[in-house]
């Protein structure tokens with residue numbers, strides 16, 4: 001992992017690392033509020049762990065999303081459930097370090113599974129909090145609105161597909177709007193648990209948690225009502241920023257002049273369709 005190469009870490013990558021509180025090996029990027037770079041995370045031998053994660057603060061108060069999502073849910077969800085994913089990811093990293101030190105990787109399958117589940121849970125929730133705002137709701141504008149119309153036909157069609165995707169999650173999981181860079185399109189995914197059915201290399205723009213811990217205290221088993229209320233707190237400005245950052249990282253779109261910009265795109269040598 002590079003540590004001080006700004007060219008290798010475009011702004012959106014830096015912002016993402018900050019949003020998930022990744023403190024591993026990125027101290028040199030810490031122009032703002034990155035946590036201390038793992039220096040205070042020590043193993044039994046007082047050697048610093050190469051990487052660790054921290055729970056990010058919410059960008060608003062616990063009661064800020066009421067009446068749509070009440071304070072009790074937000075506090076328990078953030079300080080309890082999200083913290084548990086952070087702790088689980090760090091525990092898995094520590095176990096991996098111990099395996100490496102011992103040069104003994106027996107049982108690594110379970111550790112890798114724990115890391116995938118908990119790190120995905122951490123990232124999903126970090127985006128989920130920022131996708132919401134007290135003055136949210138309504139519809140997107142600008143380039144995001146155009147992209148939604150291009151990919152789904154209309155905002156209403158997008159919202160209907162996203163809502164049904166969330167409602168139909170089996171047991172626990174997420175609905176997510178992704179930017180898919182190969183096709184340069186938006187797609188809606190349905191994740192089971194925190195990490196199953198993930199879309200490789202696609203960038204999550206909008207995430208909706210439909211684990212029962214996200215709504216049961218307020219809505220009991222009425223998941224559909226929770227989803228309807230959640231649309232009132234969607235922060236479309238945040239979603240638009242994520243979309244624009246993902247597009248910038250991809251490089252030129254179909255409409256752009258590839259001859260002039262092809263070298264900037266990591267996808268320039270790949271087929272532009274799936």
Ligand SMILES: [Fe+2]
Nearest residue numbers: 081209211214
């Ligand atoms: Fe959750």
